[in-house]
Amino acid sequence: EDQVTQSPEALRLQEGESSSLNCSYTVSGLRGLFWYRQDPGKGPEFLFTLYSAGEEKEKERLKATLTKKESFLHITAPKPEDSATYLCAVPGGYGQNFVFGPGTRLSVLP
Amino acid sequence: NAGVTQTPKFQVLKTGQSMTLQCAQDMNHEYMSWYRQDPGMGLRLIHYSVGAGITDQGEVPNGYNVSRSTTEDFPLRLLSAAPSQTSVYFCASNPLGVTEAFFGQGTRLTVV
Numbered sequence: 001e002d003q004v005t006q007s008p009e010a011l012r013l014q015e016g017e018s019s020s021l022n023c024s025y026t027v028s029g030l031r032g033l034f035w036y037r038q039d040p041g042k043g044p045e046f047l048f049t050l051y052s053a054g055e056e057k058e059k060e061r062l063k064a065t066l067t068k069k070e071s072f073l074h075i076t077a078p079k080p081e082d083s084a085t086y087l088c089a090v091p092g093g094y095g096q097n098f099v100f101g102p103g104t105r106l107s108v109l110p
Numbered sequence: 111n112a113g114v115t116q117t118p119k120f121q122v123l124k125t126g127q128s129m130t131l132q133c134a135q136d137m138n139h140e141y142m143s144w145y146r147q148d149p150g151m152g153l154r155l156i157h158y159s160v161g162a163g164i165t166d167q168g169e170v171p172n173g174y175n176v177s178r179s180t181t182e183d184f185p186l187r188l189l190s191a192a193p194s195q196t197s198v199y200f201c202a203s204n205p206l207g208v209t210e211a212f213f214g215q216g217t218r219l220t221v222v
């Protein structure tokens with residue numbers, strides 16, 4: 001059964017304090033690892049897709065990396081506007097849908 | 111483009127009532143799906159559709175019905191609401207193939 005876990009559940013950072021979020025997955029044949037950002041009261045918004053171990057993608061202060069069993073979302077010098085819940089997901093389960101992790105709730109304090 | 115539009119944004123139902131959550135997309139995506147999001151459990155798939163006239167069940171389909179008469183619309187019907195259906199519901203669409211999904215703003219449903 002395809003599974004995705006994320007850690008930590010919640011993370012509080014001071015503005016400028018870099019850190020990483022973890023996404024671990026168990027799938028039979030990875031067809032991509034997707035990262036989404038979700039703001040309170042909103043739907044998830046796509047950030048990155050990674051397809052193979054060693055791949056990296058960057059967007060502003062965010063960098064996503066992928067290994068054979070996990071992905072990391074590195075946040076460099078975060079700002080309060082980076083506060084959100086970050087979800088990772090893999091294709092699996094039913095049809096071409098996704099199996100989502102429970103998310104990491106990030107708070108960046110000024 | 112409006113993307114994926116869901117209505118209503120908030121709804122309170124009494125146990126046993128029925129209602130329809132509306133979802134429309136203007137991106138001509140073949141694939142549409144409904145998820146529910148509960149604290150600590152992530153998004154779970156309710157039903158999905160690969161095109162007009164074709165629907166199938168996801169992980170948690172009990173108590174819900176769907177239909178897909180057009181490419182644009184994919185309504186979710188609650189047949190007889192139960193407190194266990196209190197949740198936030200998201201509709202999503204994406205082109206066929208393994209691509210990122212586009213989500214609506216969500217409907218927060220409370221069943222009392």
